[in-house]
Amino acid sequence: MSAVIDDHAGHEHDHGPAKGLMRWVLTTNHKDIGTMYLWFSFTMFLLGGSFAMVIRAELFQPGLQIVEPAFFNQMTTMHGLIMVFGAVMPAFVGLANWMIPLMIGAPDMALPRLNNFSFWLLPAAFAMLVSTLFTAGGGPNFGWTFYAPLSTTYAPESVTFFIFAIHMMGISSIMGAINVIATILNLRAPGMTLMKMPLFVWTWLITAFLLIAVMPVLAGCVTMMLMDIHFGTSFFSAAGGGDPVLFQHVFWFFGHPEVYIMILPAFGAVSSIIPAFSRKPLFGYTSMVYATASIAFLSFIVWAHHMFVVGIPVVGELFFMYATMLIAVPTGVKVFNWVSTMWEGSLTFETPMLFAVAFVILFTIGGFSGLMLAIAPADFQYHDTYFVVAHFHYVLVPGAIFGIFASAYYWLPKWTGHMYDETLGKLHFWLSFIGMNMAFFPMHFVGLAGMPRRVPDYNLQFADFNMVSSIGAFIFGATQIFFLFIVIKCIRGGEPAPAKPWDGAEGLEWTVPSPAPYHTFVTPPEVK
């Protein structure tokens, strides 16, 4: 290395990014790639959100007004796929790229070229997926869970492109996960033992193992669909000796860990943010790590709770009911720990803290409805109604998405070198909070009253709450464009951020200047 430095004497310490577009195409820098992931994710968030606006506009009143049922189904399907695979997952990978090296004192991710490839697969995958909306016969219309045979024998022709897109997303996720594991296990600064790692690093390590375990299962699932559609096999067709329920077992073996993939990194981020603004160390660090690992383990043995009404034998039904109820224990431990961290702290409520506190409260509400859904006999009434829609939006919107917003506000000063506008940030929070609750809380009521999910039209008894939901959804949706404005304003200027803008914050990322230089921790820091 010394020879290289000699040859380039004078500018080796100031090796900044390349110029122009090729900087982004060819970059192997974890900060650049993290930034691209975050922008991509936000773009997809707005696109998936606009599909949700179409759904809510159609459901604003009973009757068919805006779209036909066939197109409505494409909207629900694409909304789910884009939000899960395009918005939430890439946002967390973006945060991992930016923050994991900074948190563990590493100069970059362990596998930088792989990192570049993981990212650039995503725009290709989503361009292909979204383009199917413009094909004859329309895009995928079988729900984001794409149950066979609706997604095989009865699917539009675009299903093949959907399968290819899922494969690309899967490869991207697996490579991203390998990179995270390799980085965390190999590139920690001296003295950064596993049990000293920030919880965001821990939860991402566990998430990465979940990804490696289940994304290949999803790939297998869509490959079997491909074979059934084009090569005459009958994996999911009873007429040829296959089984449509097999599809659901395989899908949910992926699908249940997937919901934890979308929430565990948020658990980790919030576990940094709440102590920072409580000015008090995280309560029960060790139990947080074990609780995360327990949740990850349990996520593999509860998949059939999504299938309580498919006719599983009673013993199987009981097993999955008990296992699902058990998840409440480690999840409860986490919530109790966050509350205890706040207890007798010295609290302030800047925007990241507002989102983090709302995360704890609203995610817990989603956890409660999850516990209700775990009770199999009661699930016979809840299953496939708006109660389920309310439940998973309560864990995903104030869970995953608020977790991402909290992280974005918390680390924006580090990324941009400027403080964001606190007043606007708080306004963004309150509008999101009100809009989100208005949109999703009434869904509990219409679900319990008997409204099935994924319908474009409904009986008059559900009309009033649906109108409230739609208004809430429009408020929530419009507010996110406002977030774009806040971020751009913060990038372009604002009060200069010190290296550590939050007095209660801890961690190596606050030891480097703001904005973080293009290369950080070229010499590993010493952790005591």
Place this chain on the structure above:
Amino acid sequence: MMRHPHVWMGLLLWSIFGQAQAAWTMNMAPGATEVSNAVFDLHMIIFVICVVIGIVVFGAMFWSMILHRRSTGQEAARFHESTTVETLWTVVPLLILIAMAIPATKTLINIYDASESDLDIQVTGYQWKWHYKYLGQDVEFFSNLATPTEQIHNQAPKGEHYLLEVDQPLVLPVGAKVRFLVTSADVIHSWWVPAFAVKRDAIPGFINEAWTRIEKPGLYRGQCAELCGKDHGFMPIVAEVKSKADFETWLAERKAESAKLKELTSKEWTLQELVERGDKVYHTTCVACHQAEGQGLPPMFPALKGSPIATGPKEDHLHRVYFGKPGTAMAAFGKQLSEVDIAAVVTYERNAWGNNKGDMVTPKDVLALKQGESK
């Protein structure tokens, strides 16, 4: 008028809350069976447990958010672990869960006991209607959405049972243990009547069991609960529960009707009669995909107006309707409609919307095809 403002206030309140009773339903209903009541109780118990835990946890959070703010001069404590507390909040929730699992298990085992039924009904899901077959009774029929399309497209005011009304309801006897054998002819559907707490997926190639014993006569409404394609939101379920005597009368009438239908097959039909009958069949069975004017919804659902099938040889046309087109949404209607109705609808399609072929397919032609198939 202004002398009695309280009257107007009363009316105003009544208009808000009177409507509220109908439209602002917030909770599950206990339903009409022992099982649905048990399920409702489980729902309320687990709900109350969640509310109590929520009050404790959120209470503690709001307590510290109000009292432990930096602006009140609060100094942060430094504690960050306690094995006693951690053990406590692991064990206590576990005990609550065990207490909850016991009644849930009992109810679940009861729900799964479909033995010793008094009446067996095969329920088959089709895109997008339900078929009911009273096993061993020679009675079977389709149950289609009865809401007029004008209401769905906002050209007529919507009725009270908008989207929850059918042409022929499922008829059940009160007090009897009715077993449902649920299956599907195409994609997965889910048969759900909330008042019975029965929801079972209808899966092609498989038969699922469920049962109910309804305590009160009346009309009970439900919907398909599993996304099954375009008209998933338009395949309701209506169960009419009658006293045992009324049920027996109804069953006897239905048996007589199916005998009469067999007579109709051998009757000599005129073109005019077939077209008239076919018009009704088309607008019940075919209209969802091929549309009112035969224009279809290409490319998924082709037009019939001027189509090569509907204006080509009548044998091919009958064959397509009878056997369907495998791999597409076009079902084999030979299994769904009577000979008379198939003959009528084919004849109608050949003579409607300018397809003026002037020829006809008779019920006897259909019967010949059916007998040829069984040979």
